[in-house]
Amino acid sequence: MMPIGHYLILSLALLLIGAAGVITRRNVIIVLMSIELILNAVNINLVAFSRYYGDVAGQVFALFIIADAAAEAAVGLGIMIAFFRNRETVLADEMDLLKW
Amino acid sequence: MLDSIVFYFFASIAVISAMLMITRRNAIHSAVFLITTLLSTAGIFLQLRAEFLFIAQIILYVGGIMVLFIFVIMLVRLDVPLPQIRSPLRQRIAVFVAVIVFAEAAYIVWKAHAMQGQGILIPTAAPADKLPPNTEDLARSLFGMYLLPFEIASVLLLVAMIGAVVMAKKRTNTP
Amino acid sequence: MLQGALAFVQAWWVELLCAVLIVLVVPLIAGYIVLVERKVMADMQARLGPMRVGPHGLLQPIADALKLLIKEDLIPDDADKFIFWFAPVLSMTAALTSMGAVAFGPWFQVARDINIGLLFVVGISALGPFGIVLGGWASNNHYSIIGAIRSTAQLISYETTAGFALVSGFLLAGTLKVSGIVQAQLTDQVWYVFLAPVGFFTYLIASIAETNRAPFDLPEAESELVAGYMTEYSGFRWSLYFLAEYANMIVVGAVGTTLFLGGWLRPFPNVQWMGWVDALPGVLLGAVGVYCVVRAGKQPAQVQALFMWAVAAACFAVALIFALAAPVGNAPLKFMYAGLYGAFWFLLKVSAYIYIFMWLRFTLPRFRFDQLMRLGWHILIPLALVNVVGVGIGLAIQSALGWNHWMGLLAMLPTTLGTIVVGMLLIRWNDKHAAAASAPIATDGTRVEDSYAG
Numbered sequence: 001m002m003p004i005g006h007y008l009i010l011s012l013a014l015l016l017i018g019a020a021g022v023i024t025r026r027n028v029i030i031v032l033m034s035i036e037l038i039l040n041a042v043n044i045n046l047v048a049f050s051r052y053y054g055d056v057a058g059q060v061f062a063l064f065i066i067a068d069a070a071a072e073a074a075v076g077l078g079i080m081i082a083f084f085r086n087r088e089t090v091l092a093d094e095m096d097l098l099k100w
Numbered sequence: 101m102l103d104s105i106v107f108y109f110f111a112s113i114a115v116i117s118a119m120l121m122i123t124r125r126n127a128i129h130s131a132v133f134l135i136t137t138l139l140s141t142a143g144i145f146l147q148l149r150a151e152f153l154f155i156a157q158i159i160l161y162v163g164g165i166m167v168l169f170i171f172v173i174m175l176v177r178l179d180v181p182l183p184q185i186r187s188p189l190r191q192r193i194a195v196f197v198a199v200i201v202f203a204e205a206a207y208i209v210w211k212a213h214a215m216q217g218q219g220i221l222i223p224t225a226a227p228a229d230k231l232p233p234n235t236e237d238l239a240r241s242l243f244g245m246y247l248l249p250f251e252i253a254s255v256l257l258l259v260a261m262i263g264a265v266v267m268a269k270k271r272t273n274t275p
Numbered sequence: 276m277l278q279g280a281l282a283f284v285q286a287w288w289v290e291l292l293c294a295v296l297i298v299l300v301v302p303l304i305a306g307y308i309v310l311v312e313r314k315v316m317a318d319m320q321a322r323l324g325p326m327r328v329g330p331h332g333l334l335q336p337i338a339d340a341l342k343l344l345i346k347e348d349l350i351p352d353d354a355d356k357f358i359f360w361f362a363p364v365l366s367m368t369a370a371l372t373s374m375g376a377v378a379f380g381p382w383f384q385v386a387r388d389i390n391i392g393l394l395f396v397v398g399i400s401a402l403g404p405f406g407i408v409l410g411g412w413a414s415n416n417h418y419s420i421i422g423a424i425r426s427t428a429q430l431i432s433y434e435t436t437a438g439f440a441l442v443s444g445f446l447l448a449g450t451l452k453v454s455g456i457v458q459a460q461l462t463d464q465v466w467y468v469f470l471a472p473v474g475f476f477t478y479l480i481a482s483i484a485e486t487n488r489a490p491f492d493l494p495e496a497e498s499e500l501v502a503g504y505m506t507e508y509s510g511f512r513w514s515l516y517f518l519a520e521y522a523n524m525i526v527v528g529a530v531g532t533t534l535f536l537g538g539w540l541r542p543f544p545n546v547q548w549m550g551w552v553d554a555l556p557g558v559l560l561g562a563v564g565v566y567c568v569v570r571a572g573k574q575p576a577q578v579q580a581l582f583m584w585a586v587a588a589a590c591f592a593v594a595l596i597f598a599l600a601a602p603v604g605n606a607p608l609k610f611m612y613a614g615l616y617g618a619f620w621f622l623l624k625v626s627a628y629i630y631i632f633m634w635l636r637f638t639l640p641r642f643r644f645d646q647l648m649r650l651g652w653h654i655l656i657p658l659a660l661v662n663v664v665g666v667g668i669g670l671a672i673q674s675a676l677g678w679n680h681w682m683g684l685l686a687m688l689p690t691t692l693g694t695i696v697v698g699m700l701l702i703r704w705n706d707k708h709a710a711a712a713s714a715p716i717a718t719d720g721t722r723v724e725d726s727y728a729g
Binding site for chain 2: 005006021024027029037050066068069078
Binding site: 126128129135151152154155158159162163164166167170171174233234235 | 389
């Protein structure tokens with residue numbers, strides 16, 4: 001049986017890669033995809049602990065996170081579609097209407 | 101031993117696909133690499149004997165959310181590679197911070213294995229053939245102790261569905 | 276000897292062997308299903324079908340495969356090379372991987388006794404639409420992308436219906452494990468198609484739409500969109516898509532058979548005096564062998580006669596193995612009875628299911644795309660939902676009154692009738708609104724009265 005540290009380090013790596021994606025990319029849809037990656041990293045962490053403590057609550061929580069991610073992706077992409085219809089752009093740098 | 105091989109296989113695919121995902125210029129390529137990352141994450145769930153979560157990840161995340169992403173990318177006509185205005189300072193800061201945080205936390209986890217009993221508690225897992233059947237266990241928990249969050253999640257999904265439809269609807273000039 | 280048989284099945288390499296067999300044999304079987312389809316199409320159109328290549332056209336799939344392999348591999352100029360390569364691979368991988376949890380008989384299953392069983396099959400085949408939409412997009416061709424988007428929209432719409440129909444079956448079985456589902460049908464002594472017929476027929480229709488078969492085959496309609504998302508694919512890449520479609524047909528047939536038609540059980544498995552049904556496999560194969568022997572004398576060429584003799588010999592050999600494995604007295608291969616006969620009955624039922632697919636293809640005209648979406652979302656999803664509720668109520672009645680086995684049919688009857696009534700009401704409501712909703716809008720904003728619409 002593998003030590004749990006392996007799963008924790010994997011989850012951390014994916015989370016940091018997702019965070020780097022959110023910070024670095026201009027394209028809002030790729031930012032949304034990086035957020036999905038962060039949520040996945042958290043899921044790996046939860047399921048690893050659920051296995052190692054023998055409590056299925058971790059997997060239940062992970063299931064709720066998946067449902068939540070679906071809802072968030074749907075609404076976020078709906079917003080992006082509405083914005084694109086008005087402004088013809090999806091780049092975060094060009095969404096500067098509120099800038100003073 | 102087979103456990104380790106499977107874990108390293110899926111873990112390496114996950115990390116490499118994730119790194120490729122955030123660096124592609126073409127959004128469809130990023131989406132494809134996110135699909136491979138999600139599939140490897142599902143593989144890790146399977147290796148952790150969380151079978152229902154494995155298939156839930158594939159049906160919901162890969163079969164649902166990623167199809168939505170790909171449709172939206174095609175709708176927004178992002179499927180052509182855009183020229184990236186490089187902001188090397190931002191990229192370097194992001195990489196630097198990520199590496200530092202990773203090194204720090206990985207060191208803590210590694211040291212915790214060395215000094216058992218102090219620092220972070222390191223649990224040991226039950227052997228795989230003594231686990232209860234996963235779907236039944238999950239269902240018992242979901243419809244027992246966690247019934248209220250389950251119902252709230254369904255209301256959340258309903259609200260999100262309505263919200264997404266309203267946001268994406270075309271405003272036609274109907275009175 | 277029984278211990279030896281069970282130990283044989285539980286050896287670590289059996290599952291690997293099953294996986295290798297699936298990857299090697301399924302493309303060949305898919306090729307022969309194409310031949311069967313052409314012959315059935317010909318029969319329904321009062322002609323003969325492929326007759327030239329091999330006796331009765333039996334070598335036609337081999338010729339087709341050779342032709343596809345030696346064709347030039349064209350990639351359109353502006354196509355995205357990575358995704359153009361990746362999309363058919365993804366389609367084929369999804370189709371073959373989903374066969375991992377399908378149990379062709381009690382012995383043949385790659386993911387043996389996996390806890391999620393049939394949900395694994397359903398979930399992995401949800402990866403199929405990706406191959407389609409990415410392939411259509413990568414072709415850099417308007418027809419391809421229109422076909423791809425239409426096809427993916429159709430597939431994800433009917434996935435929901437298929438899922439709900441399967442849920443009603445899972446409610447009856449009480450488990451997701453494949454062996455558990457068949458065992459439940461054995462203990463309940465009735466196939467679940469009789470307890471939840473609305474579920475079975477909803478799954479049948481949804482699975483026809485899932486595999487892009489007629490009458491739901493607008494995305495690949497040969498007369499309308501060239502070939503839809505497969506337009507720019509030629510040679511081996513196209514054959515991957517094609518084989519993925521036929522492999523998907525086998526997979527949905529297997530899921531429907533396992534959950535609704537009793538899986539690998541013979542008809543009336545618990546009735547002792549119906550044991551003579553067990554003689555059917557051997558008798559059937561013997562009859563095919565005899566037919567081949569009779570026709571071998573009438574073949575025009577020597578090599579064709581030789582081929583018929585070879586087919587006859589193969590049929591007789593397999594019939595002999597079946598006879599030796601019969602569950603009577605001290606038959607030498609008796610330990611193989613469960614695996615062998617189970618596989619035969621399973622394949623027979625899956626073939627019947629696929630024959631229904633072919634029958635519908637050559638009988639019904641194609642659905643228009645908006646009619647297709649209307650059918651999926653307005654009629655089938657509400658019907659499947661009502662069916663799940665109905666099966667639940669029926670199960671509650673069954674357990675409250677203690678009616679088991681054949682009496683369960685009586686418990687399920689009221690809710691089944693209720694669901695059928697709801698279905699008919701939905702169809703009537705849809706007919707009233709469809710003609711109005713799908714009529715084109717004239718220049719002054721009113722809808723054109725079109726009696727052919729809907």
